[in-house]
Amino acid sequence: MHDLSVAELAHALRSREFSSTELTRHCLQRIRSLDPQYNSFISVDDAGALAAAANADARLAAGEQGPLLGIPLAHKDIFCTTGLRTSCGSKMLDNFVPPYDATVTRLLRDAGTVLLGKTNMDEFAMGSSSETSFYGSTRNPWDTTRVPGGSSGGSAAAVAARLVPLATGTDTGGSIRQPAAFCGITGLKPTYGRVSRLGMVAYASSLDQGGPMARSAEDCALLLNAIAGLDPLDSTSSAHPVEDYTAQLRQPLTGLRIGLPREYFGEGLDTATGDRIHAALALLEQQGATLVDITLPHTELSIPTYYIIAPAEASTNLSRYDGVRYGYRCEAPRDLHDLYTRSRQEGFGDEVKRRILVGTFALSAGYYDAYYRKAQQVRRLIRQDFLDAFANVDIIAGPTTPGPAFGLGAKTSDPLAMYLEDVYTLAVNLAGLPAMSVPAGQAAGLPVGLQLIGPHFDEARLLNVAHQLQQASDWHRQAPVEASS
């Protein structure tokens, strides 16, 4: 059951091969027996899941045919879920039970999905390894001495270990794509504004975007279909028309022009990872695509630009956590100032505090123009690189990460080394573009991710290319050893 794709599961549910309740019990049983070694879940909601499954079974029995009706899934613990704790991986929100649903949560509830639980993540989505979580590190199912990537590492590990067929993630600087690459699954960061941010705990509001994580491009398309679209409650969500993202999957790739940015294949790229990327590109070439060398000259500047803009927005967004209205409050505050500072000091972890301090610096009087405004200017140059490139190519491809999953603890003592992990993913968020990570086989037994980047709102094209690659390869079907036993 747990090896079936979402389309296969939906078909089996409709033809009564098994019920959503049976499927849900099976997934919950796997989480109970296997997840202690991965720590991919922060909360598992057995009772809620079984109630949702019974409801889905009733809808199926009445003849309803939704593509996600009765399908189990997990949400990154950043999406608000009514009545179910939404911690964002932080002590600050350890006691936070939202009184409302995120738009993404609501749409998927209405579609009849069965929410199994909430997945582990870097605290407030700030990290690339899922090691900054208040609930302990998540471990990579391919090698439990290694990180699953982050910040959506719990969702990636849970999907890779076949605990759940579908999960949501969020991506501010690579947080869907990098863990998807490290765990050998398929993940899509949509165009900025494509998916509502309402009820998705804010990190950096001009960069944050929610999206699907699954085992195949087709499964990602099914999930994106359910969550994409204008939300009147999110003033930055886009009114751009929504397509049926499964409609173009079967288009041939003949004539497709794929740009290979020279900056993504230079020094710093692990050789074995590069070999896997070239093998995947060769497969796309065989299907009629043309590879074109391109340049994105400001790539290197995406790291300093991101590490001004994201912390600046974070320092503003996280000022709401003050120990007054919800979340953690310190014991016996002496006065109001003590209540604020001690609640924040005790409620936030080290990486979150570092980013708040850097952001406060970048926005403070005397430094605003030299840092924040400067970063916003360079951000425009970075986006222009992509717009220039898309004048000549349909999509851009390269590695998602410089190398495979690194060891637990290997980079925790050096924030800069961790930041450099994101060199191929940050620019996409700064430019607001859609991008995917797609499995491209393994290097030394660890998964490698091929990144595909498209023009604004061209998710359908990315999913088409990824699906065609997955028709010609079996990389996305490869599973870590523990989970298939």
Place this chain on the structure above:
Amino acid sequence: MTVHQDDIEKLAELARLRIAPEAVAEVTDRIATILGLVDQLQSVDTAAVEPMANPLDAVQRLRSDAVTEDNRRDAFQAIAPAVENGLYLVPKVID
């Protein structure tokens, strides 16, 4: 840009964070390293470049000025650390 311990203490105060005295030196080092990284930006010529706040250059969408939300004060206050008679409680501000 060099940062000193007293700069970090001032930033922490602005951000309503408290750094333990024994940790200030380490935090200063780490912030200085990060600021060293972002200093790369200073070498880029951006004289004619408009700052970009939104990657789609979108403008704020407006809605009609009408009440559309229910009042859910009780639900929101049910998750607060301390409330009384519909008010959030904080330590006394004025003696």
